[in-house]
Amino acid sequence: MIHYRKILELYHDKISLRGIASSTGNSRPKVTEVIERAKKKGLRCPLEEEMTDQWIEEFLFPEKTMEGSGRQPLNFDYIHEELAKPNVTLSLLHHEYEAECRANEKIPYSYRSFARHYSNYADKYKATLRIRRKPAEIMEVDWAGSTAFIVDRDTGEKVKAYVFVATLPCSQLSYAEATLSMDLHSWITVHNHAFEYFGGVTQIIVPDNLKTGVTKHTLKELILNPTYREMADYYNTVVMPARVRSPKDKGNVEGAVGVISTWIIAALRNTQCFSIDELNEEVWIKLEEFNQRPFTRKKGCRLSAFEEEEKFALSTLPITPYKMSKWNNVKVRPDYHVSVESMFYSVPYEYINREVEVRLTDDLVEVYFNHMRIASHKRLYGKFGQLSSIHDHMPDNHKLFVDQTPEAANEWAESIGPSTLNVVQYILDASQTEKLAVQSIFSLKKSERRYSKYEIERACKMIISMTKRPTVKGIQTILKNNKKNDAEQELKRKTEINKNSYGFTRGAAYYGGKLNDE
Incomplete structure (x- = not known):
């Protein structure tokens, strides 16, 4: 039997490896292996009374307890690390373990024994048991049943403050914050703060069926509040409310609510705060004490378990927090x-x-x-x-009405030509009301449907040469006359061309006649 406890105690007393080997009767390589494994597992002196040689052997070399059975030993550290990965289950790891045993011609453990050994290992030596909860998979949220209070400075009246609690089931790390209301704005705000406190986002959020977050939840239909749904989409997570009247669906936060009600709300019963910010400062002090309280049956605390086994798996936070809508x-x-x-x-x-x-x-x-x-x-x-x-x-029709402005009139006139622009500016300046002037100009603009920009510009140039007081009606008359004159001139031109052009004249021979010289 190797004297594990004595080896560690002598090493703690700074005895040399040669001296430890001589005192315990073990080889120096074995002494070195025990000391290195103890360092890796975090086992240090002084040792507690219950840490016998057998206990230390099971802790440092759990695979040795299985060697006598002739079965393939289990690599518990590997199993624990793999279970932290998405979609990896204990049944998948057992299937891979069986395949490895067949390849090495070893006898595998059954799935039940496989799961039992891992559960015993995790219960003893790890802060989390991943057969139940994966890291960063779920965040359970709820309002505490008990309330805190702040004191009104003017009246001395006690004002209720409601405490929000969020818990990560894997590491049991919790967050708490007091608010003066349980409305939607407060609900979204405390979620943002919880994500900031944890430093990341879980895959799933499990709330209660409060009306602030859940509009309707039946066996056939789930309707979330639009703002709550939008917040979940922003953080790339999913909201899965607990079933109605099923507190076991979020048992971790229910348990955390009870503990926080004792260690935070009840602990602050004699503390007077005059604002919600002062109250939260006290709440967060108590929260840090709560998260750093050592576990009773295993080493570490909620905070150390989170940092070692869950923080790495959280999804990254967006650059800016979700803005309330x-x-x-x-x-x-x-x-x-x-x-x-x-x-x-x-x-x-x-x-x-x-x-x-x-x-x-x-x-x-x-x-x-x-x-x-x-x-x-x-x-x-x-x-x-x-x-x-x-x-x-x-x-x-509304666009046409809205577009009838002096600015639009000038812009249109510029696109036609300088003479048109002069006419438009004169009409705008000379008219008694701007509205009548704009209506008159846009009636001229409609002429574009029948006349080209060249024809409109020419008519405006002609009217400016005729009078110093041009009118839209005068321009329209000129446009009609010009159009008529242009048509008459075009017809006259074609007629003259026809008169001056002669066709081919057939000779007498074509009609059967004879030439005179014959």
Whole structure:
């Protein structure tokens, strides 16, 4: 029998390897192996009374207890590491273990024995048992049943504060934060803070069926609050609420809630805080003490278990945290605008009288129809009744009306020519009202349907040469006369061409006659 305990105690007393080997009757290579394995496993002196030679042997060399059976030893460290990987299960590892045994002509353990040995190993030597929970797979969240309090400075009245709890089942690391409300904004905010505290995101979030996060949950249908669903999509995770009246579905957070109610809420019962920030400072101090309390049956604590066996598996956080958004169902008004907090935002006119969803953030308003975004506006602040209208959302007749401005008139005239621009500017300056002037100019603009830009420019040049007070009606008359004159001249030109052109004249021989000289 190797004297494991004596070897470690002598090494702790700084006895040389030669002296330890001579004292225990073991070879120096064996003494070195025991000391190196103890360093690797974190076993150090002083040793507790229950750590006998047999206990130390099972701890340092668990495979030795299986050698006598003639079966292939199990590599527990390898099994524990592989179970942390996505989609790897104990049954898959047992199948690979059986294949290895057949290749080495060894007898494999049955699956039941395989699982039992790993469970015993993890219970004794590891902070987590991965046969039950994978690292970074689930984050369970809930509100604590007990409440904390802050004191109103003016009245001395106690104001309730609700404590949010998030727990990682694998390492049992927890996060807690107090808020003055359990509304949607608080619910999303504490989720953001929990992700920041853990330094990453789990694959699944398991909440209770509170109405803040879950709209409807039956055997056939699950409808999440749109904001909560959007937050989960932003962090690339999935929300899977616990079944109704099934607390075992989130047993870890239920247990953590009870413990935190004792070690945080009850511990602060005599502490007076005058703001929610002061209360949270005290809560987080108690939280650190809670997460660093040693386990009773194994080495380490919640924080060390998280850092060693779970932190590496968390998904990376986005650069910026999720920004809170609010969703509303509204009906598009006849003026193709939706009303959001007494401000009005346009949507394409085809959606008049349709029910749409509006997503509202601090600086953006987005409108969705059948999960498809149909409009996006910068959010308006200030005086009620402001309009945000997009030109492309209007019907054609509305676009035409809106486009009738002095600026648009000048822009059109510049595209025709300098004479047209002079006429337009004169009409704008000479007219009694801007509206009448613009209407007159745009009636001239309609002439583009019948006349070319050259013809309009020519008519404007002619009217400027005739009078110092050009009118649209005069220009339209000139356009008609010019068109008529151009047509008459074109007809005259063609007639003259026909008169001056002669066809081929057949001779007498063609008709059977004889020439005179014959």
